[in-house]
Amino acid sequence: MSAIARLGELLTSEEAGRIAADLRQRRRPNLAAKKAYRVNQVEVKMLLRELVGSDADVDCAVAALEGIAAVPRVARPDIVWTNPRDVPGAEGRTTKAALDLINRAEGSVYAATYSASWGSPHLIALRNALKRGVDVTVVVDTARRRDTAEMVAGMLAGARTWTLERPADDIYAVQHAKLITVDDREALVTSANFSKAAAERSLECGLLSTDIAISTGLRERLELLYQYGVLVDLG
Numbered sequence: 001m002s003a004i005a006r007l008g009e010l011l012t013s014e015e016a017g018r019i020a021a022d023l024r025q026r027r028r029p030n031l032a033a034k035k036a037y038r039v040n041q042v043e044v045k046m047l048l049r050e051l052v053g054s055d056a057d058v059d060c061a062v063a064a065l066e067g068i069a070a071v072p073r074v075a076r077p078d079i080v081w082t083n084p085r086d087v088p089g090a091e092g093r094t095t096k097a098a099l100d101l102i103n104r105a106e107g108s109v110y111a112a113t114y115s116a117s118w119g120s121p122h123l124i125a126l127r128n129a130l131k132r133g134v135d136v137t138v139v140v141d142t143a144r145r146r147d148t149a150e151m152v153a154g155m156l157a158g159a160r161t162w163t164l165e166r167p168a169d170d171i172y173a174v175q176h177a178k179l180i181t182v183d184d185r186e187a188l189v190t191s192a193n194f195s196k197a198a199a200e201r202s203l204e205c206g207l208l209s210t211d212i213a214i215s216t217g218l219r220e221r222l223e224l225l226y227q228y229g230v231l232v233d234l235g
Contacts, residue, residue, distance in 0.1 A: 003050040004064045010040055010047075012185070012210070013069045019044065020065035027058045037185075039104050077207040077214075082192065084201045094192050095199040097208045098180055099125045105134045105182045110219050112139035112177040115193040116152050122194035123155050130158050137162065139222065139231060141175035152194075153234055161234040162226060175231075179218060187215040 001009075007016070015036050023032035029048035036044040051061045082094040102109055102125040109129055116123060130136050136159035140149035143166050153161040164175040181187040190206030192198035209215065225231040 003047045004068075007044070007047050007051075007065065008068045008071070010043065011036065011065075011068055012212075013071065014212075015040070016065045017069035019048075020062050020069060023048070023052075023058060023065065024062045029061075037104075038106055077209040077211070080188075080190075080206045080208050082198065082200075082202065082204040084203065094190055094204045094206045095121060097188055097206065098122055098190070098192070101180050101182050101186055101188055101208075102126055102129055104186070105129050105132075107183050108135045108137070108219070109180065109182050110137045110139075110222050111180045111194075112175065112222070113152075113194040114141050114174065114176045114178060115145055115195055116140070116148050117195040117197070118151055118155070120194050120196050121199055123152065126156055126159070130156060136160070137222070139163065139175060139177065140234065142166075142234065143171075143174045149234055162222075162231040163234050165229055165232045181215045181218040184216045184219060185212055186210050187218050189218075 011019070018035035019032045022035045023029065026032065029052045030045055033041050033045035033048055048061065051064070052058055078097075080093040080097045099121055102111075102122070109126065111122075111126065113122070126136055126138065136156060138152060138156060138159050139162045140152050142149045142163045149161070149163060153159075164173060166173045178192060179187065179189045187209050188206050189209075190204060192202070192204035192206060198204055222231065
């Protein structure tokens with residue numbers, strides 16, 4: 001695969017546009033590569049070095065990157081599974097997708113779960129994100145899982161912890177959403193709770209998306225629910 005083809009496969013339109021603008025202005029591939037998302041920077045630097053052999057090649061590289069930025073993208077979700085038996089290509093992928101998302105976070109993570117277990121890999125990843133300076137918002141259930149919600153809040157000190165403001169006349173209302181959205185660029189909607197059972201033993205399925213409209217939409221919806229008092233601070 002050529003360097004241009006790989007960049008087209010790897011970069012979002014936004015990334016390609018940022019890299020092209022920086023490369024046009026400073027004409028230094030190593031610096032331009034820093035405009036990629038952190039997870040892509042090493043490979044982008046290598047590809048730009050391959051693409052830009054001389055100063056005369058810079059303009060061609062800029063044109064190629066602007067072409068990548070201009071291509072309309074329809075992001076298809078990836079189906080991820082976890083199952084308790086050995087099935088090729090499926091074992092542990094739901095949990096791995098969740099952890100990879102959280103570990104790539106640079107600015108913000110919004111996560112929702114109905115249940116969780118102490119020391120689950122999801123909570124450890126969220127705690128590590130907090131240590132990196134990432135803003136973490138976690139949505140938990142208190143109607144049926146108050147002890148768990150308080151455990152999560154204690155383990156994730158420094159995160160915003162929200163829960164469902166249960167209507168006084170509805171004893172069945174619970175916070176049952178399970179999702180993660182990161183940096184307004186990636187999202188996972190899943191059946192899996194933040195528990196060891198979900199990570200290792202249960203049958204779980206999720207959709208992993210790099211569609212910015214989906215990741216942004218999930219974050220905005222949670223913020224709207226908080227703004228209108230459907231979600232409230234755990235207290």
